[in-house]
Amino acid sequence: MTENEIQEFWQKHPCGDAQVGGLSGRHSTDYEKFFQRYDSFRYEEEKHILQCLDGINFNNKKVLEVGLGQGADSEQIIRRGAIWSGLDLTNESVHRTQTRLQLRRLPYDTVKQGNVLNIPFSDNNFDIVFSHGVLHHVPDIKQAQKEISRILKPNGELIIMVYSKWSLNYILSIGLIRRMGLFLLNTLGMDPGGIYSQHLANAHKLGIWQYLRMENFIHYNTDGPLNPYSKVYDIPEIKKDFPDFIIIKSYKRFMHAPPLPVRFLPLDRLLGWHLWVHLHPIKKI
């Protein structure tokens, strides 16, 4: 896949848009209603995000958020006292985030459209780079982490959330149940419609066995069957992909393994889908 395909995907599918029915118009009242609907959904489904944000000291820190989606966490980070700037690949996310912050009269430094592979900010600039649910969608992760290290102050911190390999979602739901389900649908020639049609179309394009290989199947089972690229992480993989950093701490959250009803199982710290990692850049001072 190419950088253009990735940009086009996020431009057409702003993160979480479909789950709450999308924007109904472009007036400020449409945006306001949409943001309220989106935030209720997000922080009800993924309550842990607010708890994790509460555990981070953003107060008076210069923060760059990479990958903005609907700007929900941007608002939360600003409300926690950060001197916030944002960066996103798409003008849609940049526009939505700016609109949100202006509607809610929240102070911020700047929001730019750009790529984490070539960050449009100067060296040694930020105390914190925060990136939730983004870097596992960046194929050239080594270049991304190099850029993040460049713009962080020497004593700065990178805080990321990436998908977890040792999770119920990856091992059981994606690895077994969804693969078996698709294999059966394909073999029996059945198409129940919805996202299954897209999965079947993908499988026909790539060949069923190729499509079911985990290194392919993972891309299409995290953010919908049209998503061009996803990766799952464990700690050794983080160490490999972030050579300019050392890990300070990590923790897992979020019981999520659709279609299994696992949300209320108290296993998130062991088998959660969201792996949060705090890292320090290794820099010569």
Ligand SMILES: C[S@@+](CC[C@H](N)C(=O)[O-])C[C@H]1O[C@@H](n2cnc3c(N)ncnc32)[C@H](O)[C@@H]1O
């Ligand atoms: C899955 S969404 C996550 C958004 C938000 N942080 C959240 O948790 O809802 C990924 C976001 O990252 C952006 N993105 C993807 N690749 C990027 C890149 N290479 N550079 C900057 N932003 C990127 C997308 O445009 C999209 O807004």
